Amino acid sequence: MAYVFRQATSDDCEVLMSLIQEIATYHHLQDDVTINAQVLKADGFGEDPFYKCILAELPVENGCKKASPVGYALYFFGYNVNHGRMVYLENLYVVSEFRGKGIGKQLMAKVAEVALAAGCMDMKFMTMEWNRRAKEFYLRLGAHDTTESEQLHCMELGTDALRRLAQDGKEP
């Protein structure tokens, strides 16, 4: 079947949000989701968008007015001080019953195409080491695990730490 790949628009935020909820539930992280469709719309389709998204859909069939989404790739552009422009793949998801059909690879290929057209030299992303299926998929596409090869560790400062830090910076 020929799936349709296209840039998400603000009209897709409800359906995108339902897929985000689905993946969070799959990872037992549903309580961790603090955004909603309105936030997604404001953050992705305002004046300074924080992300871009490519949707995979089943083609619209006769008698059916709306296409069914079967996956998405959410990404944003960034920078590397050595190589310049790069793309960061935040999240890739394919609805479970549509896995194994090449949709994930096609989504990655579309992001690669957009990224190269924007002058990006690298794609970065993170993966959970326990998710062997995802990791092997990325390795097959030519990705390197830079945590293994270069001892790179992912670090995170949460909201409370950010607030404390910003406050400390204001004090004389």
Place this chain on the structure above:
Amino acid sequence: MAYVFRQATSDDCEVLMSLIQEIATYHHLQDDVTINAQVLKADGFGEDPFYKCILAELPVENGCKKASPVGYALYFFGYNVNHGRMVYLENLYVVSEFRGKGIGKQLMAKVAEVALAAGCMDMKFMTMEWNRRAKEFYLRLGAHDTTESEQLHCMELGTDALRRLAQDGKEP
């Protein structure tokens, strides 16, 4: 001494580039740097900037027309499908003779301030596990090592892999 912290402008790209070369040389990666000051200018100060940068400078003294840069924090905004807006700290650098004076923390605090004002909930970045001094600095600021706590691995697709992937996506 009261250092000056301010957003970099396109006029700072020459000096920013010299600091980027300095850090690359420190890491024996000088041959890895493929950008130059013109590229930095185009990528950071055009219509759709790929990064933002805060500079730390020595205050301008009497008789001296130009401030001396002593460090920078280069960052960009991104997104997390669970929490929404976030900031990605690409690179933090303080010139060696000015280390241990709190300039790195002040740079981080300025990025935190800008990020919170933009509605970001988290800061993400990577650090080399062997760079104990950097790692301990980040942990003291309240950062978590999510490679250790959540088995998150950093992954990268280089230019050749991106091109192959984009090409594969175009073939029927």
